[in-house]
Amino acid sequence: MSTQADAGSAALALAERFLELEQYDRALGAIARADFEDPEAWALRARACLGLGRFDEAERAAQLGLERDPQHAFLLYLLAFARYRSGNLAGAEQAVLAALELDAEWTEALCLYGELVASAGQFAKAERLLAEAERVDPESGAVLRLRHLLDTLQHKGERAVESARELVARDPENAHAQLALGYAERNRGDAPGGLERMRTAAALDPALATEHFEALVETRVQSHPLMLPMRGLQRAFGEHAQVVTWLIAVGGITLLGRAGGEIAGTLSIGWLAFCLYTWITPPLLRRWLARRR
Amino acid sequence: MSSRDDLFQPTLQDHPSIARDSLARPWRLGSQLWVAFFGGPLAIAGIAYLNARRLGVPRRRANVILAAGAGASIVYLAALGVWIVPALASGVDSGERTLLRYSGRAFALLLYVVLRLLQRQADALYRFHRDGNEDEIYESLWGPGALACLLGGGAAAAAGWLAE
Numbered sequence: 001m002s003t004q005a006d007a008g009s010a011a012l013a014l015a016e017r018f019l020e021l022e023q024y025d026r027a028l029g030a031i032a033r034a035d036f037e038d039p040e041a042w043a044l045r046a047r048a049c050l051g052l053g054r055f056d057e058a059e060r061a062a063q064l065g066l067e068r069d070p071q072h073a074f075l076l077y078l079l080a081f082a083r084y085r086s087g088n089l090a091g092a093e094q095a096v097l098a099a100l101e102l103d104a105e106w107t108e109a110l111c112l113y114g115e116l117v118a119s120a121g122q123f124a125k126a127e128r129l130l131a132e133a134e135r136v137d138p139e140s141g142a143v144l145r146l147r148h149l150l151d152t153l154q155h156k157g158e159r160a161v162e163s164a165r166e167l168v169a170r171d172p173e174n175a176h177a178q179l180a181l182g183y184a185e186r187n188r189g190d191a192p193g194g195l196e197r198m199r200t201a202a203a204l205d206p207a208l209a210t211e212h213f214e215a216l217v218e219t220r221v222q223s224h225p226l227m228l229p230m231r232g233l234q235r236a237f238g239e240h241a242q243v244v245t246w247l248i249a250v251g252g253i254t255l256l257g258r259a260g261g262e263i264a265g266t267l268s269i270g271w272l273a274f275c276l277y278t279w280i281t282p283p284l285l286r287r288w289l290a291r292r293r
Numbered sequence: 294m295s296s297r298d299d300l301f302q303p304t305l306q307d308h309p310s311i312a313r314d315s316l317a318r319p320w321r322l323g324s325q326l327w328v329a330f331f332g333g334p335l336a337i338a339g340i341a342y343l344n345a346r347r348l349g350v351p352r353r354r355a356n357v358i359l360a361a362g363a364g365a366s367i368v369y370l371a372a373l374g375v376w377i378v379p380a381l382a383s384g385v386d387s388g389e390r391t392l393l394r395y396s397g398r399a400f401a402l403l404l405y406v407v408l409r410l411l412q413r414q415a416d417a418l419y420r421f422h423r424d425g426n427e428d429e430i431y432e433s434l435w436g437p438g439a440l441a442c443l444l445g446g447g448a449a450a451a452a453g454w455l456a457e
Contacts, residue, residue, distance in 0.1 A: 254395040
Protein backbone atom coordinates (compact mmCIF):
# COMPACT_ATOMS: atom_id res chain seq x y z
CA MET A 1 0.00 0.00 0.00
CA SER A 2 2.74 2.34 1.05
CA THR A 3 4.81 1.43 -2.01
CA GLN A 4 1.83 2.26 -4.24
CA ALA A 5 1.42 5.64 -2.54
CA ASP A 6 5.13 6.32 -2.92
CA ALA A 7 4.97 5.48 -6.62
CA GLY A 8 2.01 7.86 -7.01
CA SER A 9 3.88 10.66 -5.24
CA ALA A 10 6.96 10.04 -7.38
CA ALA A 11 4.84 10.19 -10.53
CA LEU A 12 3.37 13.52 -9.44
CA ALA A 13 6.81 14.92 -8.63
CA LEU A 14 8.09 13.81 -12.02
CA ALA A 15 5.06 15.32 -13.78
CA GLU A 16 5.59 18.58 -11.89
CA ARG A 17 9.19 18.65 -13.10
CA PHE A 18 8.14 18.07 -16.72
CA LEU A 19 5.60 20.87 -16.44
CA GLU A 20 8.31 23.23 -15.19
CA LEU A 21 10.34 22.28 -18.28
CA GLU A 22 7.24 22.81 -20.48
CA GLN A 23 7.41 19.16 -21.63
CA TYR A 24 3.68 18.64 -21.49
CA ASP A 25 3.48 15.29 -23.32
CA ARG A 26 6.00 13.77 -20.93
CA ALA A 27 4.12 15.26 -18.00
CA LEU A 28 0.95 13.53 -19.20
CA GLY A 29 2.88 10.27 -19.46
CA ALA A 30 4.13 10.62 -15.90
CA ILE A 31 0.67 11.52 -14.55
CA ALA A 32 -0.77 8.33 -16.07
CA ARG A 33 1.06 6.43 -13.32
CA ALA A 34 -0.37 8.63 -10.54
CA ASP A 35 -3.24 7.93 -8.17
CA PHE A 36 -6.30 9.66 -9.68
CA GLU A 37 -8.12 9.73 -6.36
CA ASP A 38 -5.69 12.53 -5.53
CA PRO A 39 -7.02 15.91 -6.81
CA GLU A 40 -3.40 17.03 -7.33
CA ALA A 41 -3.10 14.49 -10.13
CA TRP A 42 -6.07 16.07 -11.89
CA ALA A 43 -4.60 19.54 -11.36
CA LEU A 44 -1.35 18.44 -13.00
CA ARG A 45 -3.25 16.76 -15.84
CA ALA A 46 -5.27 19.95 -16.41
CA ARG A 47 -2.06 22.02 -16.49
CA ALA A 48 -0.45 19.67 -19.00
CA CYS A 49 -3.54 19.77 -21.23
CA LEU A 50 -3.57 23.58 -21.05
CA GLY A 51 0.07 23.61 -22.08
CA LEU A 52 -0.79 21.46 -25.09
CA GLY A 53 -3.74 23.70 -26.02
CA ARG A 54 -6.24 20.87 -25.33
CA PHE A 55 -8.68 23.09 -23.48
CA ASP A 56 -11.68 20.74 -23.46
CA GLU A 57 -9.58 17.99 -21.90
CA ALA A 58 -8.16 20.45 -19.38
CA GLU A 59 -11.69 21.49 -18.40
CA ARG A 60 -12.72 17.83 -17.99
CA ALA A 61 -9.65 17.09 -15.85
CA ALA A 62 -10.33 20.07 -13.59
CA GLN A 63 -13.98 19.01 -13.22
CA LEU A 64 -12.98 15.45 -12.30
CA GLY A 65 -10.56 16.81 -9.71
CA LEU A 66 -13.26 19.05 -8.28
CA GLU A 67 -15.57 16.04 -7.93
CA ARG A 68 -13.01 14.72 -5.45
CA ASP A 69 -12.39 18.08 -3.74
CA PRO A 70 -14.96 20.81 -4.52
CA GLN A 71 -13.05 23.34 -2.38
CA HIS A 72 -9.79 23.01 -4.34
CA ALA A 73 -9.09 26.65 -5.26
CA PHE A 74 -6.34 25.89 -7.77
CA LEU A 75 -8.56 23.41 -9.66
CA LEU A 76 -11.23 26.11 -9.82
CA TYR A 77 -8.64 28.50 -11.22
CA LEU A 78 -7.57 25.95 -13.84
CA LEU A 79 -11.22 25.28 -14.72
CA ALA A 80 -11.74 29.03 -15.22
CA PHE A 81 -8.64 29.28 -17.39
CA ALA A 82 -9.62 26.29 -19.55
CA ARG A 83 -13.13 27.66 -20.07
CA TYR A 84 -11.75 31.10 -20.88
CA ARG A 85 -9.43 29.67 -23.53
CA SER A 86 -12.37 27.73 -24.99
CA GLY A 87 -14.28 30.99 -25.34
CA ASN A 88 -16.78 30.28 -22.54
CA LEU A 89 -16.55 33.55 -20.59
CA ALA A 90 -19.68 32.97 -18.50
CA GLY A 91 -18.48 29.54 -17.32
CA ALA A 92 -14.99 30.89 -16.68
CA GLU A 93 -16.43 33.69 -14.55
CA GLN A 94 -18.39 31.23 -12.40
CA ALA A 95 -15.26 29.20 -11.74
CA VAL A 96 -12.94 32.13 -10.99
CA LEU A 97 -15.51 33.71 -8.68
CA ALA A 98 -15.77 30.39 -6.81
CA ALA A 99 -11.96 30.42 -6.47
CA LEU A 100 -12.02 34.02 -5.23
CA GLU A 101 -14.72 33.11 -2.72
CA LEU A 102 -12.19 30.71 -1.19
CA ASP A 103 -9.37 33.26 -1.33
CA ALA A 104 -10.28 36.83 -2.18
CA GLU A 105 -6.65 37.96 -1.98
CA TRP A 106 -5.26 35.58 -4.55
CA THR A 107 -3.44 37.78 -7.05
CA GLU A 108 -3.42 35.32 -9.97
CA ALA A 109 -7.16 34.70 -9.66
CA LEU A 110 -7.87 38.43 -9.42
CA CYS A 111 -5.78 38.99 -12.54
CA LEU A 112 -7.45 36.14 -14.41
CA TYR A 113 -10.84 37.66 -13.59
CA GLY A 114 -9.49 41.02 -14.74
CA GLU A 115 -8.43 39.47 -18.03
CA LEU A 116 -11.83 37.83 -18.43
CA VAL A 117 -13.76 41.06 -18.02
CA ALA A 118 -11.24 42.99 -20.14
CA SER A 119 -11.66 40.48 -22.95
CA ALA A 120 -15.39 41.25 -22.84
CA GLY A 121 -14.68 44.99 -23.08
CA GLN A 122 -15.48 45.76 -19.40
CA PHE A 123 -12.39 47.88 -18.91
CA ALA A 124 -13.56 49.86 -15.87
CA LYS A 125 -14.11 46.67 -13.88
CA ALA A 126 -10.83 45.22 -15.16
CA GLU A 127 -9.00 48.34 -13.91
CA ARG A 128 -10.62 47.93 -10.49
CA LEU A 129 -9.57 44.27 -10.33
CA LEU A 130 -6.06 45.29 -11.35
CA ALA A 131 -5.96 47.87 -8.57
CA GLU A 132 -7.10 45.22 -6.09
CA ALA A 133 -4.44 42.77 -7.32
CA GLU A 134 -1.78 45.51 -7.15
CA ARG A 135 -2.78 46.23 -3.57
CA VAL A 136 -2.32 42.57 -2.66
CA ASP A 137 0.97 42.01 -4.51
CA PRO A 138 2.37 44.90 -6.55
CA GLU A 139 5.40 42.85 -7.63
CA SER A 140 3.43 39.99 -9.13
CA GLY A 141 4.07 39.08 -12.76
CA ALA A 142 0.34 38.49 -13.23
CA VAL A 143 -0.30 42.12 -12.26
CA LEU A 144 2.21 43.37 -14.82
CA ARG A 145 0.76 41.13 -17.54
CA LEU A 146 -2.78 42.38 -16.86
CA ARG A 147 -1.52 46.00 -16.85
CA HIS A 148 0.06 45.44 -20.25
CA LEU A 149 -3.03 43.72 -21.65
CA LEU A 150 -5.26 46.62 -20.54
CA ASP A 151 -2.88 49.18 -22.04
CA THR A 152 -2.82 47.28 -25.32
CA LEU A 153 -6.56 46.71 -25.60
CA GLN A 154 -7.27 50.33 -24.75
CA HIS A 155 -4.82 51.61 -27.39
CA LYS A 156 -2.51 53.28 -24.88
CA GLY A 157 0.56 52.87 -27.10
CA GLU A 158 3.17 54.61 -24.94
CA ARG A 159 1.93 53.01 -21.73
CA ALA A 160 1.82 49.60 -23.41
CA VAL A 161 5.53 49.97 -24.19
CA GLU A 162 6.22 51.01 -20.59
CA SER A 163 4.29 48.10 -19.08
CA ALA A 164 5.99 45.66 -21.48
CA ARG A 165 9.37 47.07 -20.45
CA GLU A 166 8.47 46.40 -16.82
CA LEU A 167 7.63 42.81 -17.76
CA VAL A 168 11.01 42.40 -19.46
CA ALA A 169 12.85 44.08 -16.58
CA ARG A 170 11.23 41.63 -14.18
CA ASP A 171 12.30 38.59 -16.22
CA PRO A 172 14.56 39.28 -19.22
CA GLU A 173 14.71 35.56 -20.04
CA ASN A 174 10.95 35.34 -20.50
CA ALA A 175 10.20 34.96 -24.21
CA HIS A 176 6.56 36.07 -23.82
CA ALA A 177 7.66 39.32 -22.16
CA GLN A 178 10.18 40.00 -24.93
CA LEU A 179 7.51 39.28 -27.53
CA ALA A 180 5.02 41.60 -25.82
CA LEU A 181 7.58 44.39 -25.87
CA GLY A 182 8.30 43.62 -29.53
CA TYR A 183 4.63 44.03 -30.46
CA ALA A 184 4.27 47.19 -28.35
CA GLU A 185 7.33 48.85 -29.92
CA ARG A 186 6.25 47.89 -33.43
CA ASN A 187 2.73 49.22 -32.89
CA ARG A 188 4.17 52.52 -31.68
CA GLY A 189 6.15 52.89 -34.90
CA ASP A 190 9.50 51.51 -33.76
CA ALA A 191 9.58 48.40 -35.95
CA PRO A 192 13.40 47.91 -35.84
CA GLY A 193 13.30 47.90 -32.01
CA GLY A 194 10.29 45.57 -32.09
CA LEU A 195 12.07 43.23 -34.49
CA GLU A 196 15.06 42.99 -32.18
CA ARG A 197 12.80 42.07 -29.26
CA MET A 198 10.97 39.49 -31.35
CA ARG A 199 14.26 37.94 -32.40
CA THR A 200 15.31 37.74 -28.76
CA ALA A 201 11.98 36.03 -27.97
CA ALA A 202 12.52 33.60 -30.86
CA ALA A 203 15.99 32.72 -29.58
CA LEU A 204 14.59 32.11 -26.09
CA ASP A 205 11.65 30.02 -27.32
CA PRO A 206 11.71 28.80 -30.93
CA ALA A 207 8.19 27.35 -30.59
CA LEU A 208 6.89 30.84 -29.82
CA ALA A 209 8.63 32.14 -32.95
CA THR A 210 6.78 29.56 -35.04
CA GLU A 211 3.50 30.57 -33.43
CA HIS A 212 4.11 34.25 -34.19
CA PHE A 213 5.87 33.75 -37.51
CA GLU A 214 3.54 36.06 -39.47
CA ALA A 215 4.06 38.89 -36.97
CA LEU A 216 7.81 38.44 -37.23
CA VAL A 217 7.66 38.68 -41.03
CA GLU A 218 5.41 41.76 -40.85
CA THR A 219 7.78 43.42 -38.41
CA ARG A 220 10.70 42.69 -40.76
CA VAL A 221 8.73 44.34 -43.57
CA GLN A 222 8.04 47.39 -41.43
CA SER A 223 11.69 47.57 -40.35
CA HIS A 224 12.96 47.89 -43.90
CA PRO A 225 14.59 51.27 -44.76
CA LEU A 226 12.00 51.74 -47.54
CA MET A 227 9.33 51.93 -44.85
CA LEU A 228 11.04 54.79 -43.00
CA PRO A 229 8.50 57.48 -44.04
CA MET A 230 5.59 55.31 -42.93
CA ARG A 231 7.26 54.57 -39.61
CA GLY A 232 7.76 58.28 -39.03
CA LEU A 233 4.08 58.96 -39.68
CA GLN A 234 3.06 56.11 -37.40
CA ARG A 235 5.24 57.47 -34.62
CA ALA A 236 3.77 60.93 -35.05
CA PHE A 237 0.08 60.07 -35.49
CA GLY A 238 -0.23 56.51 -34.16
CA GLU A 239 -3.02 54.40 -35.62
CA HIS A 240 -4.48 57.47 -37.36
CA ALA A 241 -1.37 58.07 -39.49
CA GLN A 242 -3.06 57.08 -42.74
CA VAL A 243 -6.18 59.19 -42.35
CA VAL A 244 -4.19 62.18 -41.08
CA THR A 245 -2.05 62.02 -44.25
CA TRP A 246 -5.15 61.88 -46.44
CA LEU A 247 -6.80 64.75 -44.58
CA ILE A 248 -3.67 66.89 -44.88
CA ALA A 249 -3.48 66.13 -48.61
CA VAL A 250 -7.19 66.75 -49.27
CA GLY A 251 -7.17 69.91 -47.13
CA GLY A 252 -3.97 71.15 -48.78
CA ILE A 253 -5.22 70.52 -52.32
CA THR A 254 -8.54 72.19 -51.51
CA LEU A 255 -7.02 75.31 -49.98
CA LEU A 256 -4.23 75.65 -52.55
CA GLY A 257 -6.70 75.00 -55.34
CA ARG A 258 -8.90 77.78 -54.04
CA ALA A 259 -5.95 80.12 -54.02
CA GLY A 260 -5.65 79.22 -57.68
CA GLY A 261 -2.01 78.20 -57.52
CA GLU A 262 -0.40 75.59 -59.73
CA ILE A 263 1.02 74.06 -56.59
CA ALA A 264 -2.30 72.28 -55.95
CA GLY A 265 -1.69 70.13 -59.02
CA THR A 266 1.84 69.28 -57.84
CA LEU A 267 0.49 68.38 -54.40
CA SER A 268 -2.15 66.15 -56.03
CA ILE A 269 0.52 64.28 -57.97
CA GLY A 270 2.74 64.01 -54.90
CA TRP A 271 -0.11 62.66 -52.85
CA LEU A 272 -1.02 60.12 -55.53
CA ALA A 273 2.62 58.99 -55.60
CA PHE A 274 2.62 58.66 -51.82
CA CYS A 275 -0.60 56.60 -51.92
CA LEU A 276 0.94 54.30 -54.53
CA TYR A 277 4.07 53.97 -52.38
CA THR A 278 2.08 53.02 -49.26
CA TRP A 279 0.00 50.60 -51.31
CA ILE A 280 2.73 48.87 -53.28
CA THR A 281 5.80 48.85 -51.01
CA PRO A 282 4.63 46.51 -48.19
CA PRO A 283 3.42 43.68 -50.50
CA LEU A 284 6.59 43.98 -52.59
CA LEU A 285 8.75 43.73 -49.49
CA ARG A 286 6.71 40.75 -48.25
CA ARG A 287 7.25 38.98 -51.57
CA TRP A 288 10.96 39.81 -51.57
CA LEU A 289 11.39 38.49 -48.03
CA ALA A 290 9.46 35.31 -48.87
CA ARG A 291 11.78 34.73 -51.84
CA ARG A 292 14.86 35.24 -49.68
CA ARG A 293 13.52 32.69 -47.17
CA MET B 294 -23.02 46.18 -0.57
CA SER B 295 -19.42 47.39 -0.33
CA SER B 296 -17.51 48.37 -3.42
CA ARG B 297 -15.30 45.27 -3.01
CA ASP B 298 -18.32 42.95 -2.86
CA ASP B 299 -19.62 44.68 -5.93
CA LEU B 300 -16.36 43.79 -7.68
CA PHE B 301 -17.10 40.09 -7.24
CA GLN B 302 -20.62 40.27 -8.65
CA PRO B 303 -20.83 38.33 -11.93
CA THR B 304 -21.09 40.52 -15.01
CA LEU B 305 -20.35 38.03 -17.79
CA GLN B 306 -23.28 35.66 -17.39
CA ASP B 307 -25.14 37.09 -20.37
CA HIS B 308 -22.01 37.27 -22.47
CA PRO B 309 -22.25 34.96 -25.48
CA SER B 310 -19.57 32.34 -25.97
CA ILE B 311 -16.80 33.49 -28.25
CA ALA B 312 -17.49 31.45 -31.37
CA ARG B 313 -14.19 31.82 -33.15
CA ASP B 314 -15.23 30.70 -36.61
CA SER B 315 -18.97 31.00 -36.95
CA LEU B 316 -19.42 34.75 -37.41
CA ALA B 317 -18.92 36.50 -40.75
CA ARG B 318 -15.43 37.96 -40.67
CA PRO B 319 -15.26 41.74 -40.34
CA TRP B 320 -13.33 44.16 -42.56
CA ARG B 321 -10.12 45.97 -41.59
CA LEU B 322 -10.73 49.43 -40.17
CA GLY B 323 -7.87 50.82 -42.28
CA SER B 324 -9.42 49.58 -45.54
CA GLN B 325 -12.59 51.54 -44.85
CA LEU B 326 -10.63 54.72 -45.55
CA TRP B 327 -10.76 54.34 -49.33
CA VAL B 328 -14.49 53.60 -49.16
CA ALA B 329 -14.93 56.94 -47.38
CA PHE B 330 -12.82 58.76 -49.93
CA PHE B 331 -14.28 57.29 -53.11
CA GLY B 332 -17.82 56.53 -51.92
CA GLY B 333 -18.53 59.49 -49.65
CA PRO B 334 -20.41 59.62 -46.34
CA LEU B 335 -23.26 57.33 -47.40
CA ALA B 336 -20.90 54.51 -48.43
CA ILE B 337 -18.71 54.68 -45.32
CA ALA B 338 -21.78 54.89 -43.06
CA GLY B 339 -23.20 51.68 -44.57
CA ILE B 340 -19.92 49.78 -44.44
CA ALA B 341 -19.17 50.91 -40.87
CA TYR B 342 -22.61 49.81 -39.67
CA LEU B 343 -22.34 46.40 -41.34
CA ASN B 344 -18.84 45.97 -39.93
CA ALA B 345 -20.04 46.88 -36.44
CA ARG B 346 -22.58 44.04 -36.68
CA ARG B 347 -19.87 41.65 -37.83
CA LEU B 348 -17.63 42.71 -34.94
CA GLY B 349 -20.43 42.09 -32.46
CA VAL B 350 -20.51 45.72 -31.31
CA PRO B 351 -23.13 46.16 -28.55
CA ARG B 352 -26.51 47.17 -29.99
CA ARG B 353 -26.46 50.63 -28.43
CA ARG B 354 -23.10 51.48 -29.96
CA ALA B 355 -24.14 50.01 -33.32
CA ASN B 356 -27.16 52.31 -33.21
CA VAL B 357 -24.86 55.29 -32.50
CA ILE B 358 -22.84 54.31 -35.59
CA LEU B 359 -26.04 54.09 -37.63
CA ALA B 360 -27.30 57.44 -36.31
CA ALA B 361 -23.96 59.20 -36.89
CA GLY B 362 -23.71 57.77 -40.40
CA ALA B 363 -27.30 58.58 -41.29
CA GLY B 364 -27.06 62.10 -39.83
CA ALA B 365 -23.84 62.86 -41.68
CA SER B 366 -25.26 61.44 -44.92
CA ILE B 367 -28.34 63.65 -44.66
CA VAL B 368 -26.19 66.71 -43.99
CA TYR B 369 -23.99 65.81 -46.98
CA LEU B 370 -26.88 65.22 -49.38
CA ALA B 371 -28.53 68.45 -48.22
CA ALA B 372 -25.30 70.39 -48.72
CA LEU B 373 -24.93 68.81 -52.13
CA GLY B 374 -28.44 69.82 -53.18
CA VAL B 375 -28.57 73.25 -51.58
CA TRP B 376 -25.02 74.50 -51.95
CA ILE B 377 -22.54 72.45 -53.96
CA VAL B 378 -24.53 71.58 -57.12
CA PRO B 379 -26.16 75.02 -57.53
CA ALA B 380 -22.78 76.68 -57.04
CA LEU B 381 -21.14 74.44 -59.65
CA ALA B 382 -24.06 75.01 -62.05
CA SER B 383 -23.82 78.76 -61.70
CA GLY B 384 -20.28 78.66 -63.10
CA VAL B 385 -17.52 79.09 -60.55
CA ASP B 386 -13.79 79.38 -61.15
CA SER B 387 -11.54 76.31 -61.01
CA GLY B 388 -10.30 77.03 -57.47
CA GLU B 389 -13.84 77.21 -56.19
CA ARG B 390 -14.68 74.02 -58.06
CA THR B 391 -11.80 72.17 -56.36
CA LEU B 392 -12.97 73.40 -52.99
CA LEU B 393 -16.52 72.20 -53.62
CA ARG B 394 -15.40 68.87 -55.02
CA TYR B 395 -13.01 68.06 -52.21
CA SER B 396 -15.13 69.38 -49.32
CA GLY B 397 -17.39 66.32 -49.61
CA ARG B 398 -14.37 64.03 -49.48
CA ALA B 399 -12.89 65.80 -46.47
CA PHE B 400 -16.27 65.52 -44.75
CA ALA B 401 -16.38 61.77 -45.50
CA LEU B 402 -12.85 61.33 -44.14
CA LEU B 403 -13.82 63.10 -40.92
CA LEU B 404 -16.87 60.87 -40.65
CA TYR B 405 -14.57 57.87 -41.18
CA VAL B 406 -12.45 58.99 -38.19
CA VAL B 407 -15.54 59.15 -35.97
CA LEU B 408 -16.88 55.79 -37.16
CA ARG B 409 -13.45 54.20 -36.78
CA LEU B 410 -13.23 55.37 -33.18
CA LEU B 411 -16.65 53.84 -32.53
CA GLN B 412 -15.55 50.48 -33.95
CA ARG B 413 -12.00 50.26 -32.68
CA GLN B 414 -12.65 48.77 -29.23
CA ALA B 415 -14.67 45.92 -30.71
CA ASP B 416 -12.01 45.49 -33.38
CA ALA B 417 -9.26 45.26 -30.73
CA LEU B 418 -11.24 42.62 -28.82
CA TYR B 419 -11.95 40.73 -32.04
CA ARG B 420 -8.22 40.57 -32.80
CA PHE B 421 -7.42 39.62 -29.22
CA HIS B 422 -9.66 36.56 -29.43
CA ARG B 423 -8.37 35.37 -32.80
CA ASP B 424 -5.16 33.64 -33.79
CA GLY B 425 -3.77 33.92 -37.28
CA ASN B 426 -2.59 36.62 -39.64
CA GLU B 427 -4.76 39.51 -40.80
CA ASP B 428 -5.66 37.88 -44.12
CA GLU B 429 -7.13 34.95 -42.23
CA ILE B 430 -9.13 36.83 -39.65
CA TYR B 431 -10.43 39.67 -41.85
CA GLU B 432 -12.62 39.62 -44.96
CA SER B 433 -11.53 41.45 -48.09
CA LEU B 434 -13.35 44.76 -48.60
CA TRP B 435 -12.79 44.94 -52.37
CA GLY B 436 -16.22 43.68 -53.47
CA PRO B 437 -18.47 45.19 -50.79
CA GLY B 438 -16.39 48.38 -50.73
CA ALA B 439 -16.66 48.87 -54.50
CA LEU B 440 -20.40 48.23 -54.33
CA ALA B 441 -20.76 50.74 -51.47
CA CYS B 442 -18.80 53.30 -53.51
CA LEU B 443 -21.11 52.77 -56.49
CA LEU B 444 -24.23 53.09 -54.35
CA GLY B 445 -22.90 56.06 -52.37
CA GLY B 446 -21.74 57.81 -55.52
CA GLY B 447 -25.05 56.98 -57.22
CA ALA B 448 -27.05 58.47 -54.36
CA ALA B 449 -24.92 61.63 -54.45
CA ALA B 450 -25.35 61.87 -58.21
CA ALA B 451 -29.12 61.42 -57.84
CA ALA B 452 -29.24 64.16 -55.19
CA GLY B 453 -27.26 66.43 -57.51
CA TRP B 454 -29.56 65.66 -60.44
CA LEU B 455 -32.62 66.43 -58.31
CA ALA B 456 -31.08 69.69 -57.18
CA GLU B 457 -30.50 70.71 -60.80
